[in-house]
Amino acid sequence: MSFDLIIRGGTLPDGTVTDIAITGQTIADIAPNITAEAGEVIEASGKLVSTPFVDPHFHMDATLSYGIPRINASGTLLEGIALWGELREMLTVDAVVDRALQYCSLAVSKGLLAIRSHVDVTHAGLVGVQGLLEVRERVKHVIDLQLVAFPQDGWFRSAGAEANLIRALDMGVDVIGGIPHFERTMQAGADSVRAACELAADRGLMVDLHCDETDDPMSRHIETLAAETLRCGLQGRVAGSHLTSMHSMDNYYVSKLLPLIAEAGVAAIPNPLANIILQGRMETYPKRRGMTRVPEMLAHGIPVGFGQDSMRDPWYPLGTGDMLDVAFMGLHVAQLSSPDQMRSCYHMVTASSAAIMGLDYGLEKGRVASLVVVDAADPIEAIRTRAPRLAVVSKGRVVARNTPVQGTLTTGW
Template sequence: MSDVWISDVRIMGREGNFDIGVQGGHIAEIVTAGTRTYSGQVIEGRGLLAMPPFVEPHIHLDSVLTAGQPRWNESGTLFEGIQRWSERKPYLTREDVLTRVDEALQWMMAQGTLHIRTHVDVTDPTLTALQALLELREKVRGVVDIQIVAFPQEGIYSYQNGRGLELLEEALRLGADVVGAIPHYEYTREYGVRSIDACFDLAEKYDRLVDVHCDEIDDEQSRFVEVLATRALERGMGQRVTASHTTAMGSYNDAYAYKLFGLLRKADIHFIANPLINITLQGRFDSYPKRRGFTRVKELWQAGINVCLGHDDIMDPWYSFGTGSMLQVAHMAMHVGQMTGRQEAMACVDMVTYRSAKTLQIEDRYGIEVGKPASLLLVDADDKWDLLRRMPPAELVMSHGMVVAKTDPVKRRVYWTSRDGVVGEGGYGVDFRMHTGSPVSASEPRV
């Protein structure tokens, strides 16, 4: 007997309308809508689309909401962003980090993001931000699932004469879930290769996943992704390894890219692109034509390689904008990646849901299936295509059987009359959707 029923919903990827029974925080039953009589609590689904929560695979929560502190990134470059952050780090406190991240998490939860992988800068002798994020991870456990990447923002071997390695290992001992690196930012290519090797050594020693900021630069000679993929292949760790950014791939010549893709398929690693930020940071040294600063997302997807999408930043030294909406991320990727074919566009939705869940290794507890946690969203959309086109809010967000956020649906009405030339008296409601099914009553528009 289920404790709560969500009645009359459509489930992403399935035909028909269903009732979902929730018991003990898990999905206990999925039955055809209207075939049962229920007692107890019933949440009216009203024919909305039920989908799994959004997954944020790449964000820097330690730096959220610090844009302009102490100075703005006026050049808009990655390198000035790193400089501005190095100026902000000395002022980090536990309370500062917790307050900012709590605010950002509320934005993200309200929009349906319940799984997050966050990079935390560990090139800080005090590890202040890391310890605050470890505390917060435990506080929100059971509501929001947070993975923490120990990320050496200023390099492993280039930071304080190699002290980055010591701090990276200390972060893992304290409880970070994933090992990070930034080889293209190290002083030399040799340092960059050593940093990747150190990353894998620590991952094996502490049984951790790997997520490397890789080739986040326009330099077509930055080719650390081949090193990362080779190490993953040699050590049999492909599914535990992620290459983030890889923007230099957008500048590789096609002959090299063809060879590279053969290695990537063998290595079986994951990729994360961050379209909002990388199209802003990259190409800054170009005149015209300007490069997009975006990795080969479409080509990776076509090659059968798992690729997903993240924010990277929300209102910080690298990106002064952002709301925490994963649909904004997918929407931008669709445009800048020229993925406007129907299957391509719908794949962009998968890149902020199922594909990101695969990267985070949480597939066993993700999705709307009997036995899995009752974590889901209700949205007013026909399907993935409609979801991406209109980007509707999540009207209900449920985590482990608890309703954690609601958004009142937006209704837009246009009133018009030519009588006496006055606009606004009388009129009718307008639904702005392009319907594929039954029309919606003009008096009760759904948008």
Template sequence: MPTVLKIVNAALPLRDESRLYSLTAEDGVWTSVEPQEVEAPQVPGRVPIDRWNGEEAEPGRALCLDARGQVALPGLADAHMHLDKAFSLPQVGNVSGTLEEAVNNYASAAPAFTKEELRARIMRSALQAVSCGTTAIRTHLDFHVRHGREVALRTVEAALEVKEELAPYVSIQLFPMLPCYDLTEEAVETAAEALRMGATGVGGAPHISPRPEPEIDRLFALAERMACPVDLHADESDNPNVRTVAHIARRTIEYGWTGKVTVGHLCSLAAMTDKDAGELIGLIAKAGLGAVTLPGANLYLQGRRDRFPVRRGVTRVRELLDAGVTLATASDNIHDPFHPFGKGDLLQIGLITAYAAHMGSPADMRTVLRMMTEHPAAVMGLPDRGIEPGNDADFVLFDASSPEELFAMVPERRWVWRKGRCLKAAGGRAEWKVPALSQRWEDACERISFRKRG
């Protein structure tokens, strides 16, 4: 018999806020999303969501829940994380707080990280994100070929293992970051090997190269050879003359790769004149580049050498959106030398986005919700992730009745589903509802702690 989940009185702010909805999923797929004319009354057998502790229905019976007007969103999608670096701050410090020191310190420490440690960090940070409602992740992976092929592929192997283990719970994409400051033939061929092993696409940070344009060309040539997408850190700099995104956009147009290329950060747009920024944003839109803003890390890292006024580095969010660019907001780094804060909570990142971009109107708040759901799904090439018939029942119920309440309260109480299966329920205390996830969480936390041991 099919497994049936029914939810009534759910608020869907990305669809229509004038009414509540009744939702039905069978075997993990939405079969019905129907507007209600009035609030559905409580009936025997239906459990109020705030009293439900995650227990499934008896075999052969539907699980019926009353959302009581709480907000349901599609499973959140985090389009830019660094799972392999997460929780490495106790081992890799950053005295100056600058991006340059973070890059150098982590690169120097990388050879000493074992595959088991990398795997534990990736596992913990991925599960942390899932517990907050994220069911799709794109992670960039450090790829230190200059320390040898084994060091570079060690991280990829660890990430592939975690990706396979967590496949029932979260979709993970892997983008090795090719060393654009030292893009040798060996580095390119090692990256090709990583892609054959199962990595998703080509990554890198060409703006840190003294000759970025030919290196961008080599990255595009590799992506063409391996038939994979491209996702580049672009112009993470306070220097208004750093504009590698222009060459990335031109190459995207020449290759006809609209929808296959993503650029993250774009900090230098915030430092240049309106005229120059407008021209670049127009080119980004023309090329059909996907874009990602990383407000938490960039507010922390950028402007370190300024005295007054201090530039804050967050890209021109409004202008990109107004130009029609598909712009996501994402977590970036968690408790590492690049960013000592964060926990993989996209709602928290959405709030930071709203602060940084001055997006506080009702329409703005709903746009920010799309930057956590629909926009990253498009950037990541993940179709059919909305709460619509025929799509997987990946969704999050929040203990809030509106976008305004979501951003004001950032509620901890959340119920997370993946393909109709409850992964995390909120009762008196939130607990993992899948024993395998609970054990993996405990194992990862045991290996990776906030305190430096010894």
């Protein structure tokens, strides 16, 4: 028997040492010491081999636009939204496509092979939707790009947003989005959650809402989202992104909220890089940490996936496209420092996020052959060093290689 590709001697995230044989786009065998020949062999002895990195929350229509038309001087979320409103009027399909493809090239080099990108549907021209649908088609042989119809200025607050969102779904956008805390009233926010879930139930789609991205402890739309998920029978198809108001909520209320989220099967998508810099801007000291209650969510069995959110755009001036940076920040902000917790941070930028997006990733026979070989012995070392991706395999094909950077000392002791 002969295979197209064999990864030899890699260490899986659970510590198992194995070979992985690939034929076409599929894992044909996974076992120790596969002796068959292959068209190509990657020696991975002592290296971590895992499913690819996954970003469940990003804004690709805005990426790499930092400084256009100006810089976010206050660094706040609200100025970022206002600045995006200015930039949105200047967008062209070509500009969206060019910047997004630049980002996708960077992402692949980092082993990031699945991205859920929110795309603003506020403007009637749906320029971002047109651009990212083109990008999705152009990168589909390498990247699983999932698009969320996102009314940035509010489902009801922005005239025509609901109609635009439905048009975007009809054009082929995958997921229903929303931003209930940005509606004009709490009731309007709750109504937008209800509308999103009912539309998802009617169309058989997933829901991913920007939910309670605020320091206001009374922003409690996640409660409505969980309740509507149960009412509409959407368990396992709904995510609440950000959820930062939970860092300010009363502990007694949260003690009732977390079991409701778990019962509804609603996933949480915190975004540690962006929210640690955006939240708490109106405070002196002490300042809030800018992220939701990740350890408590994990303890309740709530699916959690870390997102990157932004890179070089109106909200976040930095970013590398590396989900290990996201895991590193998330580990620190959520104080996830035990060995099991640190490993969970790697899980939250790989397998957990893939499951939230409904992707069929896994290092098992018969699964899609997408994986990454990391220059580290285990997930903790990978996060600690933000280790290079030595090889990236997408759907059976090696799509990126990186050489470890070696320093040379010119002194002795």
